[in-house]
Amino acid sequence: MENTSADKKKSPRIVIGLVIGAVLGVPGSYFFQNEMVRAKFGGLGGYLQKLPESLGDKGAWEMGIPQNLLIGMGVLAAVGAVLALVVHEAKK
Secondary structure, three states, rough: OOHHHHHHHHHHHHHHHHHHHHHHHHHHHHHHHOOHHHHHHHHHHHHHHHHHHHHHOHHHHHHHHHHHHHHHHHHHHHHHHHHHHHHHOOOO
């Protein structure tokens, strides 16, 4: 099966959607955190400021911060890829 030029154009758009979704997944992961973690950071701004230092803390793994960060990034990356694919298909 041979790749057509439409398939070649679709691939970069999906990758761009993945990257944008993953980047938006970092602040979006705040909403996947439990209430204890949200209270610790005091809001989305505090979460983004304190996230790098808190990931090095051993207690972060017990609270599930890195796991929820990866879940948020993965979910929004998948959503970004699907949206890029839908937009690409709608333009045909």
